[in-house]
Amino acid sequence: MSDSSRDFENKAVLKSLESVYCPAAIKEARERQDHILIERFRGYPYAIADIGCGTGYHGSIFAPACRLYHGFERAPDIASIAQERWRQEGLNNTTLFLGDVTKATLPSDFYDLVFCLYFTPGNFREPSPDLSLYTDAYLDRNPSFIAIFSRFYQALKPGGLMFLTIYKDVPEAEEAQIDFYEHTGQRVVTARGTRFVATAEHFWSARWTRESLLSNLTACGIAASAVLFHDLNHIAWLVKVTK
Ligand SMILES: C[S@@+](CC[C@H](N)C(=O)[O-])C[C@H]1O[C@@H](n2cnc3c(N)ncnc32)[C@H](O)[C@@H]1O
Secondary structure (H helix, E strand, O other): OOHHHHHHHHHHHHHHHHOOOOOHHHHHHHHHHHHHHHHHHOOOOOEEEEEOOOOOHHHHHHOOOOOEEEEEEOOHHHHHHHHHHHHHOOOOOEEEEEOOHHHOOOOOOOEEEEEEOOOHHHHOOOOOOOHHHOOHHHHHOOHHHHHHHHHHHHHEEEEEEEEEEEEEOOHHHHHHHHHHHHHOOOOEOOOOOOOEEEEOOOOEEEOEOHHHHHHHHHHOOOOHHHEEEEEOOOOEEEEEEEO
């Protein structure tokens, strides 16, 4: 992907993260995701990795009590916002790793918790201007997803947990995605019913079936028996992986 395409994508992502408008179903899923994680994990001295940490929202929630918080973020402008936010909050146990997380080098058996929230697992793909690359077969065995989650599963301590928030592949989720991207100044270029929504601004977000997620996780060396799907609402799952 060219630098200017990546710039467009990063600006589109930042706009959506800062948008006051959010479709009701997406807002509800996000609030439920946060409620569950806060109830279970805030206030404990965990080592936490946040894949695609965005503007640092979850760092602000968990870092005040956790042992360490590692945010992984590719977009420089977004990463700077996270770093500045954590600096202002005095969160000295946070570290921002800037770069493509597909290539992250990680310690083994290190993290208690790995988060990949707010539909971020559906953003990982090898960038291509040719959208026909992203066939169902690709989505069922996505090389970027597999590179990332193999690494982070390895980096999780035995007994550690990984949480992924994903869209279900249902028409209501697609409607909400389109609504969100169009309200944040993007132009959707995919036909309805495609398993991902892509925009002219190079943003890309896939939806999932249980089978497609399990197929990708199995390719990461994760057994289906370690994976639990929790319904956030009619458009979203919070998926728990236990190591
Ligand atoms: C949907 S946003 C979610 C941000 C944050 N987790 C939240 O809940 O607000 C996804 C984030 O992942 C980042 N991202 C996408 N692909 C990435 C990659 N390959 N490496 C690192 N960060 C990536 C994007 O730049 C974006 O900030």
